[in-house]
Amino acid sequence: MMRAMTLHKPGEALRMEERRLPAPGPGEVRLRVAACAVCRTDLHVVDGELDLPHLPLVPGHEIVGVVDGIGEGVTHLALGDRLGVPWLGHSCGHCVFCRLGRENLCDQPLFTGHGRDGGFATHVVAEAAFCLPLTLPMDAVHLAPLMCAGLIGWRSLRMAGDDAMKIGLYGFGAAAHLIAQVARHQGREIFAFTRAGDTQAQAFARALGAVWAGGSEEAPPVRLDAALIFAPVGALVPRALQAVRKGGRVVCGGIHMSDIPSFAYRLLWEERQLLSVANLTRADAREFLAVAATVPLRVETTIYPLERANEALDDLRAGRLQGAAVLVP
Ligand SMILES: [Zn+2]
Numbered sequence: 001m002m003r004a005m006t007l008h009k010p011g012e013a014l015r016m017e018e019r020r021l022p023a024p025g026p027g028e029v030r031l032r033v034a035a036c037a038v039c040r041t042d043l044h045v046v047d048g049e050l051d052l053p054h055l056p057l058v059p060g061h062e063i064v065g066v067v068d069g070i071g072e073g074v075t076h077l078a079l080g081d082r083l084g085v086p087w088l089g090h091s092c093g094h095c096v097f098c099r100l101g102r103e104n105l106c107d108q109p110l111f112t113g114h115g116r117d118g119g120f121a122t123h124v125v126a127e128a129a130f131c132l133p134l135t136l137p138m139d140a141v142h143l144a145p146l147m148c149a150g151l152i153g154w155r156s157l158r159m160a161g162d163d164a165m166k167i168g169l170y171g172f173g174a175a176a177h178l179i180a181q182v183a184r185h186q187g188r189e190i191f192a193f194t195r196a197g198d199t200q201a202q203a204f205a206r207a208l209g210a211v212w213a214g215g216s217e218e219a220p221p222v223r224l225d226a227a228l229i230f231a232p233v234g235a236l237v238p239r240a241l242q243a244v245r246k247g248g249r250v251v252c253g254g255i256h257m258s259d260i261p262s263f264a265y266r267l268l269w270e271e272r273q274l275l276s277v278a279n280l281t282r283a284d285a286r287e288f289l290a291v292a293a294t295v296p297l298r299v300e301t302t303i304y305p306l307e308r309a310n311e312a313l314d315d316l317r318a319g320r321l322q323g324a325a326v327l328v329p
């Protein structure tokens, strides 16, 4: 048997359920979950802010687990292998986006903890080709937040451009706290924006190397080359555009945001660019995990037993967390 925190209706709390252990199908593996971090996207799923292909559903897409079942045709993995399971759980391989190496935009994707059951559980079945080999010498709890917060943070940072040396981070949660360290390691300067008055998050950002930290309504002391927005707050878009220099980029890293208020064209003018990041590719994962092996990453986590997943979601929603919440079965 396995246990899973299951969503039956958006807006309702997850319910712990027992089910029969699923057998991995062709091309799939079953993992015993060692840890699964909680992402803001899980909140959007649970709160009904994203369309869901089916219910009931087990959320969770920042999974670290150990292979305990292997389906037909999987020859490159063995029982006992430690793997990561990220948000991109399947892409079709033949649509125009897949063919262009942009599988993150696939026309027929399946996302872990969305289109297929995820890792808020003791076990999960995943498509073997989309699982990530994990060789970093870190424990599962500290690895789990890398599977989305780290990966999406990385994709967002890449979109900021290699020449962006002064980078603003709006929302200093799980993604920002990881990518701030990577950016700093690359010799860039970090300016951290938090909720107004959140002096604790600002101190956390400074402790991780931010040269400046303040409220999101404040102007940074210098013009930024780029800004990454991780908070789901549309009002931050015009503020970030105002903070970047001519030709600067504003990258929206989340999957959902409140509406963006209308703003004067002059904020975008002078070749500023506004971009969004959607999902991730396996190439992003390979790249990021290689980079993470060279940066002494401090991964801040708060551990919750699996059955307290609802509490973890509430704490994330309320901004009570520093770093990432991680569920451990
Ligand atoms: Zn495709």
Ligand SMILES: [Zn+2]
Residues within 6 Å of the ligand: 039, 040, 041, 042, 061, 087, 148, 149
């Ligand atoms: Zn995520």
